[in-house]
Amino acid sequence: MKENEIRSFDDLYADVIEAGLCSKCGGCVSVCSANMIVALKLDENGFPTYADKELCLACGLCHMICPHTHTVREEVKSRFNWKDPIGQYADVISAKTTDPAVAEVATDGGVVTSLLIHMLEAGHIDGAVVSMNIDGYTRRAVVATSREEILLAAGSHFGEVPHLEEVGEKYANYVSVLKFSCRDNPQKLKKLAVVGTPCQITSIRNMQALAIVPSDIITFTVGLFCMQCFEMSNLMDKEFIKSRKIDPDEIESMNIKEDFILTLKSGLKVHIPMKEIEEIARPACLKCDYFANDYADISVGGLGSPEKHTTVMIRTIRGRLMIADALAKKSIKLRESRSDDERRVYRHGMISLIEDYAARKEARAEKYRERSR
Numbered sequence: 112m113k114e115n116e117i118r119s120f121d122d123l124y125a126d127v128i129e130a131g132l133c134s135k136c137g138g139c140v141s142v143c144s145a146n147m148i149v150a151l152k153l154d155e156n157g158f159p160t161y162a163d164k165e166l167c168l169a170c171g172l173c174h175m176i177c178p179h180t181h182t183v184r185e186e187v188k189s190r191f192n193w194k195d196p197i198g199q200y201a202d203v204i205s206a207k208t209t210d211p212a213v214a215e216v217a218t219d220g221g222v223v224t225s226l227l228i229h230m231l232e233a234g235h236i237d238g239a240v241v242s243m244n245i246d247g248y249t250r251r252a253v254v255a256t257s258r259e260e261i262l263l264a265a266g267s268h269f270g271e272v273p274h275l276e277e278v279g280e281k282y283a284n285y286v287s288v289l290k291f292s293c294r295d296n297p298q299k300l301k302k303l304a305v306v307g308t309p310c311q312i313t314s315i316r317n318m319q320a321l322a323i324v325p326s327d328i329i330t331f332t333v334g335l336f337c338m339q340c341f342e343m344s345n346l347m348d349k350e351f352i353k354s355r356k357i358d359p360d361e362i363e364s365m366n367i368k369e370d371f372i373l374t375l376k377s378g379l380k381v382h383i384p385m386k387e388i389e390e391i392a393r394p395a396c397l398k399c400d401y402f403a404n405d406y407a408d409i410s411v412g413g414l415g416s417p418e419k420h421t422t423v424m425i426r427t428i429r430g431r432l433m434i435a436d437a438l439a440k441k442s443i444k445l446r447e448s449r450s451d452d453e454r455r456v457y458r459h460g461m462i463s464l465i466e467d468y469a470a471r472k473e474a475r476a477e478k479y480r481e482r483s484r
């Protein structure tokens with residue numbers, strides 16, 4: 112195939128899905144359905160597949176927006192003034208929520224949940240695409256449009272959540288509402304925030320670089336640092352947990368920071384080194400080199416912050432404005448420090464750790480890609 116030839120879903124299938132790189136972000140299905148073609152759907156395992164091959168126009172959009180084809184990578188990098196090794200950022204802070212209800216359910220400092228609630232209540236957004244707990248470890252992407260819904264979705268979910276499909280479906284509804292002016296008030300969905308892993312946020316940035324729907328209603332992105340996602344069945348059923356003498360029913364919550372942390376109902380924390388969790392990772396994640404969510408408005412993680420604090424990389428002007436507003440309105444507050452010097456030391460420590468984990472992830476991706484060549 113020539114360099115500038117348009118690729119169809121068949122090419123996406125060969126280059127990404129068959130190659131074991133598909134992270135099930137749902138972006139390809141989203142653009143196809145949002146453009147009213149609906150040639151694609153997600154299969155029962157969450158992988159994209161043809162809904163109706165006859166409908167495919169071979170427009171190439173699904174291939175272009177996929178985070179793992181890198182077709183528009185240079186364009187996105189230049190839009191975000193990307194700098195080696197972890198992208199552009201204006202500042203890195205450690206902060207936490209001031210709302211006890213958020214602190215109780217959040218993974219780290221609850222900055223994400225408090226910021227979204229603040230943005231919604233201040234009218235900066237009409238809703239946020241978040242990951243809601245359906246039952247046990249099953250999650251679904253939803254558009255939360257109230258404080259209660261955002262709160263219900265707090266916490267980290269390390270299983271698969273094909274977010275962008277949800278945006279596509281909503282957008283398709285949104286367009287049909289506009290067209291036939293019935294049902295729902297379409298104004299509600301004019302400004303959406305999306306919380307996502309780097310693969311999900313990169314799909315959105317690829318769509319925005321190409322100016323295609325549904326990305327135009329996404330006005331703010333919160334990017335999670337991401338070492339990997341798990342196949343939850345592997346995590347729960349395999350020897351992995353049992354060999355550590357942990358009863359799966361005793362697990363209260365999970366977190367990934369410097370290592371993988373299981374908090375048990377007794378309050379005991381079990382720390383498992385990153386290297387050891389590779390065996391339960393989703394295979395595509397082991398070949399992925401995205402870590403610091405370089406193209407989000409803000410990137411967040413627990414890495415480098417103390418317990419119950421979130422590390423926040425402020426990347427864009429919009430990110431800076433939203434964080435400044437949330438701090439000014441006291442929805443979130445900075446980690447306490449005795450002096451500016453101490454704050455600079457914290458900042459330096461966080462940046463070093465983020466760079467270190469980004470490099471580790473790149474090396475890991477290279478190793479696993481090499482293995483499958």
Ligand SMILES: Cc1cc2nc3c(=O)[nH]c(=O)nc-3n(C[C@H](O)[C@H](O)[C@H](O)COP(=O)(O)OP(=O)(O)OC[C@H]3O[C@@H](n4cnc5c(N)ncnc54)[C@H](O)[C@@H]3O)c2cc1C
Nearest residue numbers: 217218219220221222223224242266267268338412413414
């Ligand atoms: C798959 C995954 C891998 C991660 N890996 C790392 C890591 O290696 N190192 C690190 O420092 N931090 C990692 N994080 C981020 C960390 O777990 C926290 O989400 C982050 O620190 C924000 O904490 P918070 O208390 O401010 O967020 P909260 O206030 O608890 O809000 C979290 C938000 O993220 C949304 N969310 C949860 N799971 C998903 C998902 N799977 N996809 C999209 N949105 C989701 C929730 O709906 C909620 O809106 C990871 C998160 C996920 C989901």
Ligand code: SF4
Nearest residue numbers: 143167168170171173
């Ligand atoms: S119509 Fe375009 S976006 Fe849809 S499957 Fe075909 S090539 Fe992909």
Ligand code: SF4
Nearest residue numbers: 133134136137139177
């Ligand atoms: S766009 Fe997302 S769901 Fe589609 S092939 Fe790429 S990674 Fe998989």
Ligand code: SF4
Nearest residue numbers: 134310337339396399
């Ligand atoms: S490691 Fe994270 S960013 Fe990479 S494919 Fe997996 S979920 Fe997506």
